[in-house]
Structure formats: C-alpha cells, structure tokens
Amino acid sequence: MTIPTILAALSLLIAPLPQQAPQASPIVVAPQVADIGVVEPGSTTPAKFTIVNTLKTEVTVLKAVPNCTCTAISDVVGRTIAPGATLELNASLAAPQAPGTKEAVVFLTFSGNLVASAKIKGEIRMKVAAEPPYCDALKDATRGTVKLRSADGKPFTVRRSGGKDPVFVGFDPAKDAPRAEYEVAWDLTGRACEQMPLWWFVWTDRSDCPVIPLRVRDECTGSRHDMARMKRFWIVKESLVVGGTVHNQQPKKLEVELEHYNPPKQGAVERPDWSASVAVRSLIPGIEVRLTGKRDLPTACVLELEVTASHGGMFDGELEIETATGKGRVPFTLFATTW
Numbered sequence: 001m002t003i004p005t006i007l008a009a010l011s012l013l014i015a016p017l018p019q020q021a022p023q024a025s026p027i028v029v030a031p032q033v034a035d036i037g038v039v040e041p042g043s044t045t046p047a048k049f050t051i052v053n054t055l056k057t058e059v060t061v062l063k064a065v066p067n068c069t070c071t072a073i074s075d076v077v078g079r080t081i082a083p084g085a086t087l088e089l090n091a092s093l094a095a096p097q098a099p100g101t102k103e104a105v106v107f108l109t110f111s112g113n114l115v116a117s118a119k120i121k122g123e124i125r126m127k128v129a130a131e132p133p134y135c136d137a138l139k140d141a142t143r144g145t146v147k148l149r150s151a152d153g154k155p156f157t158v159r160r161s162g163g164k165d166p167v168f169v170g171f172d173p174a175k176d177a178p179r180a181e182y183e184v185a186w187d188l189t190g191r192a193c194e195q196m197p198l199w200w201f202v203w204t205d206r207s208d209c210p211v212i213p214l215r216v217r218d219e220c221t222g223s224r225h226d227m228a229r230m231k232r233f234w235i236v237k238e239s240l241v242v243g244g245t246v247h248n249q250q251p252k253k254l255e256v257e258l259e260h261y262n263p264p265k266q267g268a269v270e271r272p273d274w275s276a277s278v279a280v281r282s283l284i285p286g287i288e289v290r291l292t293g294k295r296d297l298p299t300a301c302v303l304e305l306e307v308t309a310s311h312g313g314m315f316d317g318e319l320e321i322e323t324a325t326g327k328g329r330v331p332f333t334l335f336a337t338t339w
Helices: 003-014
Strands: 027-030 033-039 044-053 059-066 071-073 086-094 100-110 114-124 128-131 134-136 143-150 158-161 181-187 199-204 211-217 234-236 241-246 252-260 279-282 287-296 300-309 313-323 326-336
Touching: 027 100, 027 114, 033 044, 033 086, 044 114, 059 071, 059 086, 071 100, 086 100, 086 114, 128 211, 134 143, 143 199, 158 181, 199 313, 199 326, 211 326, 234 326, 241 252, 241 300, 252 313, 279 287, 279 300, 287 313, 300 313, 300 326
Parallel strands: 033 114, 134 211, 241 326
Antiparallel strands: 027 044, 044 086, 059 100, 071 086, 100 114, 128 143, 143 181, 158 199, 199 211, 234 252, 252 300, 279 313, 287 300, 313 326
16 A cells, blocks of 8 residues: 555544534423513513424423523423324413623423423513613723713602712703712722622612613623632522612511532532531621522532611622532622601
8 A cells, every 4th residue: 555545544534524513302381592682670571482292102291491580481391292293381480680681591301211491581670771881890900980871851860970979061050950860980990809798789779770780891890700709619699689679677587599619610519518507697797798698509609688777878799608618708789768
C-alpha cells in the first residue's frame, strides 16, 4: 500500500462524524413557551399547556417538577395519556417583586424513558418604569442618571434615592410641581468592592409602587459578589426580597428560598447540612425578623419569616441568613405606615 493511500485511509478514520439533528420527542407540549406578557410585581398569572402523545402506545406521567417554587402546577402525576390523546397541564407563575424577565420551567418525565418540558415567561413591569432599569457602573463609571416615568401618566413624588434625598436633573422640588417623569442621579463614587450594593433603591409616594429597585451593574456585583457562597454551598434564589407595606405594626409574613449551590461539582451535595441550623437576623435598624418555619425541598429550602417595624418609614438594607455551612445576605426593602 502506497503512502498516499495510507494517508487517505487515515484521514477518513480521523474525520469528524457528521452531526445528526436531535430527534424530536414523541411527547409534544403546546405551547412550547407560554408567554404571559407584562405582569405586575408580586402577581400570580395562570398558564395552560396541552400535552400530546403522538405514539401508538399509551404513556404515563411519572414526574412533573417545576424548577422554581414560583411555579405551581396541576396534579398530573400518574395520569395516563392514550395514543393520540392529550392531557391538560395548568400552571401559574408568581412574579417576583423586582422588575425584569422571569422564566420558569416544568420538567416532565413519562414512562418509556420519555421527557418533555413546559416553559412560562413574563416581563415584570412596575407602575413607575425606570430607563435604564439599572445603574451601569461598569468600566470605571461611578455616576449616572436614570429616567423615571409613571405608566399611567399621573404625577408622583420621588422621596428618596440611594438612602438620601434625591438629586434631580432639571427639576427643583422646592419650586416645581410634581411630575409624571423625572431624571434622577445616582452616585457610587468611593465605594469599595466589598461595599458595592447590589441595588440602588428609589422611593416614591405611590402606594402601588413605593420602591423602585435599580440593579447595580459593576464588576463587584457580578460573579465576584458573595464569594462565600462557594464554601457554604447555597445562594438565595432571588437577589432581592421586597417586604411590601406593613400597617399598624402588624407583622409581615414572607418567604425566602435558599438554593443548593455547587457548580464545580455539577451540583453534588458535599455538605448535607448546608440548610441545617438556620438563623435569620435583620441588619436594618428599626426592623426585626424571626424565623417561623422551614420547608425542605430536594435541592432547596424555603424559609418562612415574620418581619416587624418599630416605627413608620422607608427601610432598605440587608437580612443575614446563617446555616451550618456559613452566612449569607440578601437585600431587603419594607415600607411601614406611620402610627
């Protein structure tokens, strides 16, 4: 055999195999993505899916697991779908309090080692919209402005921004009447990395939108933020807990979800006690918080909290959560009526 012939044969052996397109699942979910559109923070919106069995044999739903506690689903486990028949899956998405896009997925497992999924997504939009909806402190930027506009065109008042009196562009609150649109400055000059906040909070006088959280986009608030998560093996599911409004010194009940975290080991549980011995503390003067319950999930746990305020006013800061593996913090806001 000649050398050119040998080389040609070797080239065929080492040539990459042609990629095959993944086969479509015989279990079809329609719609593949249920877009619930624009929803308000804290609202719960229903969605409906149809599961279609395109096989010539029946299948049984073995599992139906949402990837988020924000999603509730109808009980379909154990239901059998005849050949060519359908099964209805009802779901709902509980929107978080922070604005932005929210997605949730329901993972379905069927007999015969078949799988499918159903996705819900929506855009959480507040009554007062911020443009942009963040503080862009990247590339050495330390200050900027954001435009605030009421969706219904009604005038409102900006009460506080970044823990201080607001700084306006082209508006003097001592002389000018309230408007439906403002340009407000933010300034993070001099903040060390460990002091860089995740959120810049703007407070208004609107009861349907008392606080507007602006995400701080900075090198210190990305992957470098909360490096202790790597050793304690958990993170807080939502990066902001909005307590809403409390009236007449009545306690406020809230839920905070902790999610197991171990990307380097593909989620392997190296510390089974990662969610054990939970304690919760308030780091905000005037706010008290106590743990009233806890629900353990396969890869998460839900903490049930009760929050009280010692006086009326606007509160923003952090809550500290401690488990057997370490401490972590979550930003928190609350408005308490004056009494």
